Amino acid sequence: MQFGGAGSWNTTLSLQIEKHDYLKRIQKLREQLNAISQICLPGCDDMLVDSAIAATEGVVRQLEITKMRL
Numbered sequence: 001m002q003f004g005g006a007g008s009w010n011t012t013l014s015l016q017i018e019k020h021d022y023l024k025r026i027q028k029l030r031e032q033l034n035a036i037s038q039i040c041l042p043g044c045d046d047m048l049v050d051s052a053i054a055a056t057e058g059v060v061r062q063l064e065i066t067k068m069r070l
Contacts, residue, residue: 040052
């Protein structure tokens, strides 16, 4: 890896692929969150909202635990 000079901003193909994969996974996360928003529109059944809350609370708790370990 080159930190300075000509070519220091060039990235390897593997780093470019990793970045693309990461951005692709972030996009998938956003799509999933958007799907929840579209399903749980105002006026939808209470069971849908309660299910979404229960599921997302569990995910948030797990992510917080994981983040503390990093």
